[in-house]
Amino acid sequence: MGRPAKYPAEFRREAVALVKSSGRPVAEVARSLEIAEGTLWNWMKADREADERAKDPNALSESERDELRRLRRKTAQQEIDLEILRKAAAYFARETMR
Incomplete structure (x- = not known):
């Protein structure tokens, strides 16, 4: 069993939405939210993959x-x-x- 998530799902969604809507670089948004840049990149990647799966569930x-x-x-x-x-x-x- 994995460790529990450090950040709630809602926070993750809002952070990804902030990057998408603000047009600011991921590094800048990560600093403003006081999270690791790599963490935010991982959330962005997961969001992108979820979008791709939603477009084509067989992908x-x-x-x-x-x-x-x-x-x-x-x-x-x-x-x-x-x-x-x-x-x-x-x-x-x-x-x-x-």
């Missing part, structure tokens, strides 16, 4: 895209390995028939 998140790329690379490597094993099995089957 993949960044972590899902990363996992998909990793799994595709792994599958490609396994297909190469399987082809090598098939060729080796065919070779040894021919050798034992002689």
